[in-house]
Amino acid sequence: MRPIFDPFVLPFVISMTFVLLYCIIGMIRIIFQLPKEDRRKFLRSLIYPKSALKNFRDLVNDCLFHTKIWKRKPLLGYMHMSIALGWFMIIIVGHFESITFSPLRGLEVPFMQKMMSNLYLPIFFRYFAIEELSLKAQIFSFLMDFFLLMIISGIFIAVVKKKKPKKVGMKRVTKFGIKEDMVRLSLWTIFPLRFLAESSIANIAGGSFLTKYLGFELVFGGNYNETLSMVFWWLYSIDLAIFMTLLPFSRYMHIPAEALLILLRNAGLKTTEPRKGYAVAEIYSCPSCGLCIDVCPMSEVKDNYKNTAVYFIRNIRKGKRRRDVKNMTEKCLMCGKCIEVCPLGIESLNIKIAQRKKTYYKIKSDFSYLERLQDYKTTRPQDDLSAHSQKTLYFAGCMSHLTPKITRSMTKIFKLANENFEFLDADGSICCGRPMMLTGKINEAKALIAKNTELIKKSGAKKLVLSCPICYKVFKEEYQLDGIEILHHTQYINELIENDKLNIDRSDKRYAYHDPCELGRAFGIYDEPRNVIDNIGLLTQGKSDRDMSACCGGSIGSLTMSMEERDEITKNTIKDLTLNQPDEIVTACPLCLKTFARLSPIEVKDIAEIVVEGLEG
Amino acid sequence: MDNVDLKLFNKIEALNPDINTCMACGLCTATCTAGNFTDMSFRKIILMLQRGKDKEAIELVKKCMMCGKCMMICSRGINTRNILLSITRIYNEEQNI
Ligand code: SF4
Ligand code: SF4
Ligand code: SF4
Ligand code: SF4
Ligand code: SF4
Numbered sequence: 001m002r003p004i005f006d007p008f009v010l011p012f013v014i015s016m017t018f019v020l021l022y023c024i025i026g027m028i029r030i031i032f033q034l035p036k037e038d039r040r041k042f043l044r045s046l047i048y049p050k051s052a053l054k055n056f057r058d059l060v061n062d063c064l065f066h067t068k069i070w071k072r073k074p075l076l077g078y079m080h081m082s083i084a085l086g087w088f089m090i091i092i093v094g095h096f097e098s099i100t101f102s103p104l105r106g107l108e109v110p111f112m113q114k115m116m117s118n119l120y121l122p123i124f125f126r127y128f129a130i131e132e133l134s135l136k137a138q139i140f141s142f143l144m145d146f147f148l149l150m151i152i153s154g155i156f157i158a159v160v161k162k163k164k165p166k167k168v169g170m171k172r173v174t175k176f177g178i179k180e181d182m183v184r185l186s187l188w189t190i191f192p193l194r195f196l197a198e199s200s201i202a203n204i205a206g207g208s209f210l211t212k213y214l215g216f217e218l219v220f221g222g223n224y225n226e227t228l229s230m231v232f233w234w235l236y237s238i239d240l241a242i243f244m245t246l247l248p249f250s251r252y253m254h255i256p257a258e259a260l261l262i263l264l265r266n267a268g269l270k271t272t273e274p275r276k277g278y279a280v281a282e283i284y285s286c287p288s289c290g291l292c293i294d295v296c297p298m299s300e301v302k303d304n305y306k307n308t309a310v311y312f313i314r315n316i317r318k319g320k321r322r323r324d325v326k327n328m329t330e331k332c333l334m335c336g337k338c339i340e341v342c343p344l345g346i347e348s349l350n351i352k353i354a355q356r357k358k359t360y361y362k363i364k365s366d367f368s369y370l371e372r373l374q375d376y377k378t379t380r381p382q383d384d385l386s387a388h389s390q391k392t393l394y395f396a397g398c399m400s401h402l403t404p405k406i407t408r409s410m411t412k413i414f415k416l417a418n419e420n421f422e423f424l425d426a427d428g429s430i431c432c433g434r435p436m437m438l439t440g441k442i443n444e445a446k447a448l449i450a451k452n453t454e455l456i457k458k459s460g461a462k463k464l465v466l467s468c469p470i471c472y473k474v475f476k477e478e479y480q481l482d483g484i485e486i487l488h489h490t491q492y493i494n495e496l497i498e499n500d501k502l503n504i505d506r507s508d509k510r511y512a513y514h515d516p517c518e519l520g521r522a523f524g525i526y527d528e529p530r531n532v533i534d535n536i537g538l539l540t541q542g543k544s545d546r547d548m549s550a551c552c553g554g555s556i557g558s559l560t561m562s563m564e565e566r567d568e569i570t571k572n573t574i575k576d577l578t579l580n581q582p583d584e585i586v587t588a589c590p591l592c593l594k595t596f597a598r599l600s601p602i603e604v605k606d607i608a609e610i611v612v613e614g615l616e617g
Numbered sequence: 618m619d620n621v622d623l624k625l626f627n628k629i630e631a632l633n634p635d636i637n638t639c640m641a642c643g644l645c646t647a648t649c650t651a652g653n654f655t656d657m658s659f660r661k662i663i664l665m666l667q668r669g670k671d672k673e674a675i676e677l678v679k680k681c682m683m684c685g686k687c688m689m690i691c692s693r694g695i696n697t698r699n700i701l702l703s704i705t706r707i708y709n710e711e712q713n714i
Contacts, residue, residue: 359706363704369655369680398650398684398686427653429653430654435682436682436684438683441683554689559698559699563696
């Protein structure tokens with residue numbers, strides 16, 4: 001008869017209790033910090049069967065299988081899955097095993113002791129168990145060994161990743177301090193120690209291919225040494241305790257935080273405060289995986305990698321000086337690439353906007369001069385058409401007035417397609433409000449939005465074509481234009497082509513297409529521009545495109561980035577785009593066009609321009 | 618003339634040293650979105666600040682839409698938009714009356 005308690009379990013039991021309490025209190029705090037409306041929404045989402053089902057599916061996919069990492073980097077995906085799923089299964093199967101073959105079976109044990117033993121028995125089951133030869137017991141042993149092997153294989157990859165990041169497909173990995181190194185070491189050693197502890201006793205407790213045959217026979221040479229075995233059990237328990245105790249203060253806090261984040265996200269919540277509620281769940285969910293470093297255009301400039309999302313999040317979490325966080329916030333180009341790669345879907349841009357909103361500006365804007373503006377001076381070149389077709393409104397936006405090539409081309413396209421159109425802001429426009437929003441001055445932006453809305457509605461059109469993706473984003477998200485269809489000109493031209501309204505001659509010119517952030521990543525408009533270009537010439541492949549397209553460097557998202565820093569980014573993006581020797585670079589954003597044109601060795605054109613060339617050529 | 622108060626200009630200059638590279642070419646004014654409807658001119662703002670005419674400068678700054686076009690076009694690559702933002706952040710009306 002083996003004992004059912006041993007002091008070596010105590011480090012684990014105490015630390016586990018601590019971690020559970022810590023997480024529960026943290027969770028309750030986050031939920032209480034949510035705005036009232038959000039909290040209600042969240043609690044409701046937990047009960048509804050439909051959202052509960054989605055929660056379950058996402059928890060399994062994201063927390064256990066890590067499907068998102070699989071898609072980007074299969075090896076890293078396996079690493080995460082093997083550790084997370086393996087560990088989870090060891091806990092679950094361990095519980096079933098310890099219930100089925102509990103050493104307490106048939107014993108009279110006080111209730112409290114029984115409860116306590118439920119905490120540690122599944123973890124240290126083999127220490128208290130005696131080998132059973134039934135098929136059922138053998139299957140359990142096999143499963144436990146199988147998952148243990150799975151975890152150890154994952155840890156093996158993690159060690160390789162640490163030593164040689166390139167082997168797993170990463171250029172730069174996040175830098176950590178000593179504390180994080182210690183926690184990681186404790187994590188890496190948990191399962192090898194478990195293997196040794198279980199193996200050392202496998203002649204009594206039994207085991208399967210890993211612990212019994214490989215471990216006990218090979219590593220321990222088939223000898224059982226009680227002292228040595230005890231040492232391993234103690235080490236195993238202490239190691240677990242170190243990990244559990246440090247977990248809340250390390251990046252491994254992402255394990256519990258991620259689960260909460262998924263639930264909050266599925267309830268449809270978003271960050272509204274930079275250091276409260278949803279944002280806290282996001283910040284703690286970041287495991288500092290570093291995937292956002294290589295993709296960030298800021299890391300093109302040497303020291304600026306320190307401003308990438310991972311370090312931004314870490315600084316907020318550490319409660320770093322507000323000024324540091326503010327500087328990082330204002331540097332970011334808001335291109336959204338870091339969010340696109342983030343396996344946890346951490347929307348750090350929302351935190352940044354919330355942070356920018358906190359900046360206090362003593363001087364408020366004064367747009368009273370806009371009240372005098374009754375109407376945009378529109379041009380209506382085709383009055384004879386107005387009788388028989390729906391009017392299409394063209395709003396170039398203030399940026400496009402910097403690049404008259406775009407507005408001229410668009411006017412030509414409207415005419416050649418025989419459209420009944422009205423060029424609303426032919427004489428200059430009010431800014432759409434998005435640049436103002438990006439500075440955090442939301443109310444001021446709203447004034448601009450309100451005025452534009454008023455003037456656009458006045459026109460009575462049902463279709464609105466925009467040339468600037470920056471406008472497109474804010475029009476789609478903030479403008480209430482009830483019933484007016486909003487199109488970017490790439491979409492609109494594509495429609496015209498599909499409806500055979502434009503006769504384009506195809507040439508053998510080679511074009512590289514640059515996906516503007518606010519069109520691509522923000523709205524997934526990738527195929528329309530490519531369709532259009534396919535009708536005009538040959539599309540060449542750049543180094544990265546679509547959702548991994550690099551920012552042009554001109555982004556108005558950054559408040560503080562200097563021209564020199566921007567130029568480095570622009571040069572690099574041009575290099576990526578010209579990888580396969582295109583004749584011209586094609587963009588769909590006036591700001592990108594202007595930015596590239598300054599530094600590009602080959603010609604840069606807007607998609608509307610090459611359409612016009614195709615029509616005339 | 619010696620005692621023009623350049624406190625605001627000096628503060629802005631400390632934050633945005635590039636303000637001194639302005640050569641008053643006026644490109645920013647020509648493209649200004651707000652300038653389309655008002656007398657807004659970034660070039661003028663710089664001149665006013667340099668002469669200590671803070672109040673007049675502020676009246677113009679208030680009209681800015683933050684569109685960033687002046688930054689795109691500036692022949693010296695000055696981060697004009699951030700200068701405008703800094704002004705609205707730093708300027709303290711009471712102090713300057
Ligand atoms: S939004 Fe773009 S620039 Fe900003 S941190 Fe993310 S990847 Fe970097
Ligand atoms: S923000 Fe996302 S991608 Fe970046 S380190 Fe954190 S989890 Fe990884
Ligand atoms: S200008 Fe174009 S590439 Fe640059 S940030 Fe804006 S949308 Fe992105
Ligand atoms: S940011 Fe302000 S000053 Fe510059 S062009 Fe736009 S409205 Fe004019
Ligand atoms: S465009 Fe630049 S250099 Fe020219 S006046 Fe404006 S700020 Fe000065």
